[in-house]
Amino acid sequence: MADDLLKFVSINQQMPTKRTAGDRKADFDEIYDEFDTEGAKEQASRCSQCGVPFCHIHCPLGNNIPDWLRLTAEGRLEDAYEMASSTNNMPEICGRICPQDRLCEGNCVIEKDFDSVTIGSVEKYIADTAWENGWIKPITPAAERKESIGIIGAGPAGLAAAEELRKDGFQVHIYDRHDRAGGLLVYGIPGFKLEKDVVGRRTGRLEQSGITFHLDYEIGREATLSELREKHDALLIATGVYRARGLKAPGVGLGNIREALDYLTASNKVGFGDSVPEYESGALNAEGKNVVVIGGGDTAMDCVRTAVRQGAKSVKCLYRRDRANMPGSVREVQNAEEEGVEFEWLCGPEAFLGGENVEAVRAYRMRLGAPDATGRQAPEPVPDSTFNIDCDLAILALGFEPEDLPALFGSPELRVTRWGTVTVDHASMMTNLPGVFAAGDIVRGASLVVWAIRDGCDAAENIKSYLTAKQQDAA
Structure with missing residues (x-):
């Protein structure tokens, strides 16, 4: 094992510097400073590189956490970011808002006696470093596909699905009733946890990648679900759940x-x-x-x-x-x-x-x-x-609970559960309407952003399989 790992026995857990309560009460800025390079490397070096990484198992995205901690400890930050972003479309966002104490860090094998590795802070650091150094570029598909996909909802599930579909060259359109993309990330989470320019970087990159955003666009007002189906080869419902209990x-x-x-x-x-x-x-x-x-x-x-x-x-x-x-x-x-x-x-x-x-x-x-x-x-x-x-x-x-989507969308034929969530075939994530998929909180109920990202990525794979099979059948 390399000398720059397994240092949890000699180095204590250390979070980035937290602003004093008096200072942070005066504004909506994030409360933690950023790790410097040495601080991030030092904390990453505490990873035990265990044979069964519970941090990985308890991450909804299955992030390869020990791998990018090792790369960070070795000073290979660009490689660390590539590893982190291979399973996570928004590592700098998850690093800020995921409840790590209930997920990866809370299941770190060194947590009991030595305190867990500060996984979230390291994740945030390597992603922010990637942005600062220009390592994150717009998506350039190897080949364009003519199929058009409409995504209803510009929250984390919709954005993650859009990115994955655009990588495969699909023509992606995102519809959202708000005036800014981001959904809960923009309007539901305060700036002291997630500053809004962090979200803006992600949505801006998707726009630069050729994804079209239709904002202030409410399904049921500007167009019914049926009308939207006629415009696209497939649809994804990723509205989230916003009606207060x-x-x-x-x-x-x-x-x-x-x-x-x-x-x-x-x-x-x-x-x-x-x-x-x-x-x-x-x-x-x-x-x-x-x-x-x-x-x-x-x-x-x-x-x-x-x-x-x-x-x-x-x-x-x-x-x-x-x-x-x-x-x-x-x-x-x-x-x-x-x-x-x-x-x-x-x-x-x-x-x-x-x-x-x-x-x-x-x-x-x-x-x-x-x-x-x-x-x-x-x-x-x-x-x-x-x-x-x-x-x-x-x-x-x-x-939160789901809104009455069949009524809201002008689509009474859309099937929902007794809780109001959209009914899907859980293998394909398709609703009872052919070519219409659903993902995120509107299917699973109110949950974590990290689960919405996971669901969005899974939905993208299912949409790709559906359209590929449809194309083959037509050939």
């Missing part, structure tokens, strides 16, 4: 009770310099307010940390289970606490109190009872435990 509680209809995605989208648009009337009026602005966020996932963490940066008077997060059962990233919870967010563990909302607008949340304490169907302990209310929390802005971050 509701909460039934007295007073939930009061003013200043808002959905998480509306709140985050407004904040991100302001970051772009857009005029957002609801932000300017204060309806989607936490400045000077007592903010209560209800939920415990990564979206809830995005909301509480955004509220801090907007100058909230206080920020509290209510979650019905305890810290150990928090679905959000452990690092994100820690970052939020450092920035002044207060967590009310084992706590749920009973009612919203106020006149025209919410003035308080009546909450109750909870305890963990018997395990539910998934094996998690089910929370149950503690009798006579209610208390009030001052609240001027309540944000509901309870997850």
